Structure formats: structure tokens, C-alpha cells
Amino acid sequence: MGENSYSIRPAFQHRFKPAIVKAKINAVLKEELTNKFYDPEEVPVLTRKIAETIKTQVKECAFERYKLVVQVVIGEQRGEGVKMAARCFWDADTDNFAQAVYMNDSLFCVAAAFGCYHY
Amino acid sequence: GPGRAGSGGAAGRRAAAAAAAMEDFQAADEGAFNVDETNNIVKECIDNVIGGVDYNHSKINQWIAAVVEQSLMHLVKMGKPYKYIVTCAVMQKSGAGLHTASSCYWDSSTDGSCTVRWESRTMYCVVSVFAVSIML
Numbered sequence: 001m002g003e004n005s006y007s008i009r010p011a012f013q014h015r016f017k018p019a020i021v022k023a024k025i026n027a028v029l030k031e032e033l034t035n036k037f038y039d040p041e042e043v044p045v046l047t048r049k050i051a052e053t054i055k056t057q058v059k060e061c062a063f064e065r066y067k068l069v070v071q072v073v074i075g076e077q078r079g080e081g082v083k084m085a086a087r088c089f090w091d092a093d094t095d096n097f098a099q100a101v102y103m104n105d106s107l108f109c110v111a112a113a114f115g116c117y118h119y
Numbered sequence: 120g121p122g123r124a125g126s127g128g129a130a131g132r133r134a135a136a137a138a139a140a141m142e143d144f145q146a147a148d149e150g151a152f153n154v155d156e157t158n159n160i161v162k163e164c165i166d167n168v169i170g171g172v173d174y175n176h177s178k179i180n181q182w183i184a185a186v187v188e189q190s191l192m193h194l195v196k197m198g199k200p201y202k203y204i205v206t207c208a209v210m211q212k213s214g215a216g217l218h219t220a221s222s223c224y225w226d227s228s229t230d231g232s233c234t235v236r237w238e239s240r241t242m243y244c245v246v247s248v249f250a251v252s253i254m255l
Binding site: 038040043044047048050051052054055058059067068069070071072073074075076077078080081082083084085086087088089090091095097110112114116118119 | 174176179180183184187188191194195202203204205206207208209210211213214215216217218219220221222223224225226230232245247249251253
């Protein structure tokens with residue numbers, strides 16, 4: 001009989017590492033949003049661009065066999081209340097997420113990247 | 120002889136029953152994410168929690184938690200082979216703009232997402248559901 005070689009758990013070096021992903025997200029937000037103002041024409045395009053950029057950067061981290069979901073929310077800073085939450089139904093051993101917030105005087109941005117292991 | 124034919128017949132019936140069970144399982148599991156069903160589930164959960172209330176800063180935490188947890192619970196109860204990520208953002212209505220975008224790296228034949236935008240007189244609520252399949 002052959003040895004079982006199909007792994008259903010990632011090796012440590014291939015796990016989704018939240019700290020590394022958070023650093024990547026922070027770098028993208030800083031680069032795209034520093035000195036930007038909230039412009040209702042430009043922001044939808046900017047939001048999409050940031051989401052795609054973060055996804056590309058996380059893919060480059062090469063976490064093996066992980067499916068990725070990246071969500072970015074950008075809103076105008078007017079001092080009103082905003083609250084965002086997330087819950088996940090997944091395998092807490094293999095799956096993880098990273099998040100970051102960026103704020104300046106004109107806008108705020110929340111970005112979250114989730115990684116789900118594919119068995 | 121008759122003995123062999125009898126046992127062959129029983130095996131044949133068991134195989135047919137097993138094949139029928141497999142067919143039912145495959146028919147129930149469409150293989151693609153059902154956006155409409157998820158939309159309805161989420162809308163119902165939002166209406167249940169913040170349907171008739173005004174924005175209240177001290178209650179917003181428990182409302183959001185309730186919306187997300189109830190949505191997740193209903194999705195899981197459907198019994199489909201998915202991992203779920205549910206996010207919810209609630210904002211006071213004051214004329215400011217809010218935009219969301221998402222980018223996903225997955226298998227688009229089995230995985231999917233749906234976003235529900237809901238508003239009342241005093242607030243906006245945006246709930247996103249991402250479903251990641253765990254079947255090969």
C-alpha cells in the first residue's frame with residue numbers, strides 16, 4: 001500500500017500568516033491613499049483598484065492552496081458613526097484573516113483579507 | 120442456480136438504491152453558489168434586527184453582531200459544503216458617501232459572493248456574504 005501523501009493541513013511555512021498580510025495591506029493603503037481626498041467620482045474606481053492590488057500582493061505571498069477574499073470599504077470622513085463587523089464559519093485551524101484601517105482628514109478606509117484553505 | 124440468482128437480485132437492488140441516493144445528493148448540491156437564496160436570507164435577518172429602529176450609537180455593536188451571527192446561522196443551517204465569511208457595515212445617514220469593493224482568488228464555478236444593501240430612514244447597512252466551497 002502506498003503512503004498517504006495528500007495533505008489536508010498546510011505545513012507551517014505555507015500557512016496564512018496574518019502579520020505578513022497585515023503589513024502588505026498597510027503598505028498598499030498608505031501608497032494609494034496618502035494625500036487623497038474623497039471624490040465621489042474617483043472613489044469607486046479607487047476602491048476596486050485597492051482591492052485588486054491587495055489580492056495580487058497576498059497571492060505573491062504564496063500561501064499554498066489558499067482561496068482569498070479581500071474586501072475594501074472607503075467612506076467620507078464627516079464625523080458620523082460607522083461600525084463594521086465580520087463573522088466566519090470555517091476551519092479555525094487552517095483559516096485566518098488580516099485587517100487594517102487607514103484614516104486621513106477627508107476619508108477612511110477599512111481593508112480585510114480572508115484566507116480559506118482548500119482541502 | 121436459484122440461490123445465485125437470488126443473491127444477485129439482492130445485490131442489484133442495493134446497488135440501485137445506492138445509485139439513487141448518490142443522484143439525490145448531487146441534484147441537491149447544485150455545485151454553484153445560490154445568490155438569490157442567500158440574498159433573501161440576509162435581507163430577512165437585517166429586517167429582524169434593525170427593521171424598525173433608529174440609529175443608536177450605544178446599540179450599534181449588538182445590532183451588527185446580531186445581524187452577522189443570525190445570517191451566518193441561517194446559511195450554515197442550509198447544510199451546504201461551504202465555508203462562509205459574512206461582513207456587515209452600518210453607517211448613520213448624514214450625506215456622507217460609502218463605497219465597498221472586493222477582490223477574490225477562488226474557483227468561480229463553485230464559490231460566490233453576494234452583497235445586500237439596505238437602508239432605513241436613519242441608517243445604511245451593507246452585508247456581504249462570501250462562500251468558499253470545500254468540495255473538490
